[in-house]
Amino acid sequence: MRKLNCLILALSLALGASAQDSLISNVPARKALSLNGKWQYIVDPYETGFYDYRYKELKADNGDAYWNTDVPANKTEKKEHGYNDKYSLNVPGDWNHQKPEFVYYEGTIWYKKAFDYNKASANNRFFIWFGAVNYRADVYLNGKKLGMHKGGFTPFNFEVPASLLKEKGNFLVVKVDNKRYADEVPTLNTDWWNYGGITREVKLLELPQNFIQDFVIQLKKxxxxxxxxxxxxxxxxxxxxxxxxxxxxxxxxxxxxxxxxxxxxxxxxxxxxxxxxxxxxxxxxxxxxxxxxxxxxxxxxxxxxGFRTVEAFGKQVLLNGKPIFMRGICIHGEMAGDVRRAVGYDDARKLLNQAKELHCNMVRLAHYPHDEAMTRTADSLGVLVWSEIPVYWTIDFGNPAVLAKAKAQLHEMINRDHNRASIIIWSVGNETPISQTRTDFMHSLITEAKSLDQTRMVSAALEVNYGALKDVNVVDDPLGQFVDLVAFNEYLGWYGGLPDKCRTTNWSTPYNKPLFISETGAEALAGFHADSLTRFSEEFQEWYFKEQTAMFKRMPDNFVGVSPWVMVDFRSPKRNNPLYQEGWNRKGLYGEKGEKKKAFFVLRNYYDQVKQTADKKTVK
CATH class of the missing domain: 2.60.40.10 (Immunoglobulins)
Structure with missing residues (x-):
């Protein structure tokens, strides 16, 4: 075990998992030069600008490397690449929605930004900061490599030598590669769209030699x-x-x-x-x-x-010492109407106000850390948050390098948001298949999260032992002994049987901890109406939620909330029914154009009843 831990530490350092030692936090409060806007690009599916014909990485002084200038020194110099305004993409933003030919593209695109900069002081320190790039980013300035980062949903930064930064004509290049691999986080198989690109903000920071890198000011537990x-x-x-x-x-x-x-x-x-x-x-x-x-x-x-306390205590979740019931909903970081990745405060307000219209007090940000604007807006609106890293389904649990990558993303998620009052749950994964190797992997992540932050709950969406007892499903996933909140996903009536199966189903867990339903849902195409037995109709989804909410009312006394799947329909290459899906997961309570489906009102009515009951108890 000691040798394994040493190997993981070495891999963490190599992969940038020591982000807690280098990541600059609270960037929105910093004076910075925004590098957002139009960036020129080169599509490079064969990675010609990175490798030679022997598939060896090009040397720094190779003129054909795409991180070097595309301007010939003279008329005899050969240049087989070039950046041009004819080929431009907006940053921040995924490339998939910006050009029709990029809808399904997975591979490398080179981004280039030219900028001028006047230093406040040559004695200061300079950093290029990225809110997120999906998935691998190799960053170069004026022909020099600053570093490489993996992870599509968390921030990172690289220091820029002061001598490298010029007053005029800086040449910033980012090689962005969103290809999926079995040994990455997430892995090959996901049920969401693999939006590629520089998806969040880019800034140049100028800071004093010894600066405040990070801080935590939170109430003691x-x-x-x-x-x-x-x-x-x-x-x-x-x-x-x-x-x-x-x-x-x-x-x-x-x-x-x-x-x-x-x-x-x-x-x-x-x-x-x-x-x-x-x-x-x-x-x-x-x-x-x-x-x-x-x-x-x-x-x-x-x-x-904001200052508050939160804990799992016995069978309850206490916020500021008082029991709460989480009226939740799952949200993807996507703007369905524009078919793009969500970014910025306008998108955050729209998504969170949709949740509040459903009368939610909580959101599960699935299945990856969302844009920082989401958690900051949740703070301002008073929305509780479950924040999660994309350890999803079939991660390579036996690979120490994969664990190091997961820990890197965990560090970056927590370091960015550890002062956000809205976040009450750090999640280390979703629906991971049970084995001892997997449990050891996930337990290591839970231990890591608790070492970074002891003021919040740590959880994951656990597996269910269906039919363990007659008419009783038992949440006895061995990971349950390590989490603070026993959370599980269930789809009774959509995957297996019909919604009326809920009438005879009960739930239990051997763990004396709060119990939370982290997903449940059924698909419906907005505007498609039929009888309640017809799959993909709004009436079927409505029936599903009527049966589910009736079941919620007889859950065990440690039932503390639910976050159904999902608030809005979202893109997924796995969903290919030509009549009802066409590349969309239709489990949203809102349709892709923002239409409220009939099930929306069923869930909102249930949440109203829960709130009224809680208010009466408070008055007493």
Whole structure:
């Protein structure tokens, strides 16, 4: 085991899984040059710009390498590549929706951006930051490789030597490859569209030599089952990018609370512990946030942070010490109407307001970390969040390199969002088939998540033992002993039998923990009407949810919520019924054009009943 752990550590370092040591967080608060906009591109399915004809990586000084300039030094120099405005793509954005010929394209596209930059100081440090690139990104500036990153849904950054950055005519090139492989995360087989490209923002950051790289300011987890104190304790830390000078002081300030505290820096990571004055706790009913300012002698950053506590306690989930029922819905990071990857605050507000119209207080962001705008908007709107890495279905669980890649994405997800009050659950995977190898793999991820953040629940969508007892399905997946929340996906009446099967089905788990249904759903083509026995009709989906919600009402007393699959229809190459699907998963409660299907109103009515019951208990 020790040798295996050492191998995983070495692989993590090689793959960039030490992101916690290099990733710059809270980037929206930083002064930066946006590199969004039009980027020129070259389609390169054979990767001619990366490999020679012997399939060896081209050398840095090779003029035919696509990361080098396409401008000949003189008329005799051979150049077999070129960037031109005729071939341009918008960044951020997937390539699939921007050009008809890219709808199904999986492979390499080279992106090129020219920009000028005037340094505030030559003594500062410079970083190219990406919100996400799907899947592999090789990044070059002015012919020099800055680094490589794998993972399609998490941020990363590379330092730029100050001497490399020019005032005029910088030549930034990114080789983007979205091909699927068996030893990647996710793996070959997924039930969503493989949108390729530079899908989120790109920025050039200029920071002082010793800057505030990251920080956590969160309420200390209270004693089990207890609400936060009236004057709650904060337990966090501040990370500088390098060890501070002797006598360095760090300051934490919350102006609205008239709170200011100086802390002596004790190293590159300084623990932060203090008690706050009386304050309003963040909740879905009152998503209160406070401006928090962190400063050092050389740097300053700030964020809007909500303060709350969350824990699994016995058979309940407690938010600020009080039981909650999660009225959830699963969401893909996709704008169905435009058939594109979701990005930015406008998309986030549209998606989360659709969830609120369903009367949800919670969303499961499936099956990968969504754009940072989603979690920040969830903070502002008071929507609870389940955030997940794409360890999905048939990952190569016996491969240490795959575990290292999964841990890298876990680090990047948590480091980006660990100050988001909305996130109450970190998920390490979905529907992974049971074996000892898989359980060891997933247990390692759970342990890693808890080492990074002890203030939130950690879970995964577990497997179900169907028919373990007569008319009882048992959630006894061995991973259940390690998670905080026992979550499972079930599709009674869609995959196997008809919806009335719910009438005689009961559920149990041997784990004395909260029980959560992380998926359930049936497909319906918006606008297709028939009798309730006709598959893909709105009436069949309506019947499905009527039977499901009736079953929810007799769930065990540890049932704490549900997030049906899925809020909006989404693209999937696996769904090929020519009449009803045509490349779409139709389990949405909204159709691709935003139409509310009949099942929408069934689920909303159930959520209204749940909320009214909870409100009556609160009044008592």
């Amino acid at each position: 209270p004693d089990p089952g207890k609400a936060p104190l009236a004057t709650p304790d904060v337990d966090g830390w501040i990370r500088l990018n390098k060890a501070p000078a002797a006598g360095e002081q760090l300051t934490v300030e919350i102006p609205e609370l008239k709170f200011k505290k100086q802390i002596a820096a004790t190293g590159s990571i300084t623990p932060v512990k203090f008690r706050l004055p009386k304050m309003q706790l963040w909740s879905p009913e009152n998503p209160k946030r406070y401006q928090v300012i962190i400063s050092s002698s050389a740097d300053k950053t700030e964020d809007k942070i």
